[in-house]
Amino acid sequence: MSVDKATVARIASLARIHMEDAELERMVPELNGILEWVEQLGEVDVTGIEPMAAVIPNSLRLRDDVVDADPRTGGGRRADVLANAPVAEHGFFGVPKVIE
Amino acid sequence: MTDLTQLGVKDIRDGVRDGTFTAREVAESLNAAVADAAALNAFIVTTPDHALAAADAVDAARASGETLGAMAGVPIGMKDLFATNGVQTTAASHILEGFTPRYESTVSQKLWDAGAGMLGKLNLDQFAMGSSNETSYFGNVASPWRKDGSNQPMSPGGSSGGSSSAVAARIAPAATGTDTGGSIRQPAAFTGICGIKPTYGRCSRWGVVAFASSLDQAGPMARSVEDCAIMLGAMAGFDPKDSTSLQMDVPDWEGALSADLRGKRVGIPREYRMEGTDQAILDSWEQGKAWLKDAGAEIVDVSLPHTKYALPAYYIIAPAEASSNLARYDGVRYGLRDLPEPGSGAGASGSGLQDMYAATRAAGFGDEVKRRILIGTYVLSAGFYDAYYTQAQKVRALVARDFERAFEQCDVILAPTTPTASFPLGSMNADPLTMYLNDVFAVPASLAGLPAMSVPATINADGLPLGLQLVGRPFDEQGVLNAGLAIQQRAGFAAKPEKWW
Numbered sequence: 001m002s003v004d005k006a007t008v009a010r011i012a013s014l015a016r017i018h019m020e021d022a023e024l025e026r027m028v029p030e031l032n033g034i035l036e037w038v039e040q041l042g043e044v045d046v047t048g049i050e051p052m053a054a055v056i057p058n059s060l061r062l063r064d065d066v067v068d069a070d071p072r073t074g075g076g077r078r079a080d081v082l083a084n085a086p087v088a089e090h091g092f093f094g095v096p097k098v099i100e
Numbered sequence: 101m102t103d104l105t106q107l108g109v110k111d112i113r114d115g116v117r118d119g120t121f122t123a124r125e126v127a128e129s130l131n132a133a134v135a136d137a138a139a140l141n142a143f144i145v146t147t148p149d150h151a152l153a154a155a156d157a158v159d160a161a162r163a164s165g166e167t168l169g170a171m172a173g174v175p176i177g178m179k180d181l182f183a184t185n186g187v188q189t190t191a192a193s194h195i196l197e198g199f200t201p202r203y204e205s206t207v208s209q210k211l212w213d214a215g216a217g218m219l220g221k222l223n224l225d226q227f228a229m230g231s232s233n234e235t236s237y238f239g240n241v242a243s244p245w246r247k248d249g250s251n252q253p254m255s256p257g258g259s260s261g262g263s264s265s266a267v268a269a270r271i272a273p274a275a276t277g278t279d280t281g282g283s284i285r286q287p288a289a290f291t292g293i294c295g296i297k298p299t300y301g302r303c304s305r306w307g308v309v310a311f312a313s314s315l316d317q318a319g320p321m322a323r324s325v326e327d328c329a330i331m332l333g334a335m336a337g338f339d340p341k342d343s344t345s346l347q348m349d350v351p352d353w354e355g356a357l358s359a360d361l362r363g364k365r366v367g368i369p370r371e372y373r374m375e376g377t378d379q380a381i382l383d384s385w386e387q388g389k390a391w392l393k394d395a396g397a398e399i400v401d402v403s404l405p406h407t408k409y410a411l412p413a414y415y416i417i418a419p420a421e422a423s424s425n426l427a428r429y430d431g432v433r434y435g436l437r438d439l440p441e442p443g444s445g446a447g448a449s450g451s452g453l454q455d456m457y458a459a460t461r462a463a464g465f466g467d468e469v470k471r472r473i474l475i476g477t478y479v480l481s482a483g484f485y486d487a488y489y490t491q492a493q494k495v496r497a498l499v500a501r502d503f504e505r506a507f508e509q510c511d512v513i514l515a516p517t518t519p520t521a522s523f524p525l526g527s528m529n530a531d532p533l534t535m536y537l538n539d540v541f542a543v544p545a546s547l548a549g550l551p552a553m554s555v556p557a558t559i560n561a562d563g564l565p566l567g568l569q570l571v572g573r574p575f576d577e578q579g580v581l582n583a584g585l586a587i588q589q590r591a592g593f594a595a596k597p598e599k600w601w
Contacts, residue, residue: 001484001487003478007478008474011474011477011478011481012474013458014477014481015423015461015473015474015477016427016430016454016457016458016461017458017461017462017465017470017473017474018455018458018459018461018462019462019470027470027471027474030471030532031471031474031475031478033531033532033533034415034471034475034532034533035475035478037412037415037533038412038413038415038416038488038492040408040409040412041409041412041413041416041488041491041492041495042487042491043409044406044409044491044494044495044498046491046494046495046498049494049497049498050494050497051490051493051494051496051497052493052494052496052497052500053314053493054314054344055300055314055496055500055547055548055549056299056300056301056344056346056549056574058301058344058346060343061340061343061347063340070340070341072203072341073341077202080202080203081433083200083202084199084200084201084202084433084434084435085432085433085434086431086432086434086435086436086437087437093432093433095432095453095456096439096451096452096453096455096456097452097453098452098453
């Protein structure tokens, strides 16, 4: 499978990365080179093989149902959470208008 | 007086404990060495005050008779992928420029708790995506090594290139690294130092900027196997804040180090004899077998039939996870925000949220990061998911099964770390694929989550270092370290880069 400029533009839009025409054109052969190379995975017989998501068998734990069990990941840290926000107003993240 | 910058982790720790020198003297020497090495561009920011404060705390603790930690008095470099409280953390990207965490990553906190101090935040490939340290927004890192008779700047490897450059240049006794597909081992090999990626889950990922979460793993980079064992012990351990953290005790790796390999079987994977591998690398591999045999091990042939497919599988899985992880950089909560003027450029009709996302990410990510996000988005998109992503996950299962079967016949695997020695900066950028191929020997162990280490073996005809790689069973860091120690003792690698910076 290979991609053309329209497809790259669609992927870039899905990925929310603005790209000018020249950049899209540059990406087409680069992405096709990579995609063509990964095609070889199609040769591998994977009959009966389960896709691997977690490499070391490990079960997901549940934490104790305690509020603020770890203060670093608990609540009450609004100032810290907002400290790096490009725009913070009235204790919230500021964003451009979403609803017209 | 001893030049304290030449000492490794163990010698500094022991010297501080025994009162041969103070932690402050060590920190001052290394701060000065860091300040004098700007030409390497190994650090994005330096933090001399952090190193001094940690040193003073250690000296005070010693004076009052307290027991000192495993890293007491050792100032280290911190890869700028670890969140450090109050110190800019960028992942070498523009999108995180100026981001100053209000929390500390688990791994860095453990190191400070063990008495280490921070010399600064080390440069790396942007979001750890790269194998040459040429994708950083803050400029390339130069290796302290150069080819004999040449002053061409060489790659320190990547993504932990600031770490490898600093440790090899003796401006840091040790540094943290992270390894997703070889990012500790390949730079270690390129610069003649040691680096170990432990079993996936040994070191907490909490507070580490995520690239590919099912692969990312932190580890130490230092100039000896002993130093790696000490530092890994300080970094590892269960962390309830990381859902994939291993709930296991941390063994005393340093205490159990032994280069006596009698009764051990070392596997030589025949599929690693690949075209395009330097003859000098193949020769050093032969030498490595002889060294391990001399240490008492039996050498056995093993087969890892899916080796060839590990790299293409990695270049689906890692970008897929990256495209998902990097979705968080949206210009809302932290980092860069680029809001186009209404009616101009990106968002012609009045700059909404979507325009802000697209413009922020266009301005904030470098080319390699964008390329991988696009690949990842594509392979996860409707219609292609099974053909690419599911297939790659199945191949990953086969790569892991290959190792499982090989470890029925051997205890540790010996292979080259890289197919070539370091290359000049700028020489491999024509095609992204060429760069990817540099990780061909490193990626299989990453996909299988196995502990793997690079140790320096020799130098090639150009005077550049070559590394050998050891891969162990899950949780058997000890077996990897022990085989590494056996090589270290026999290789007697003493070459150092000549100071030009």
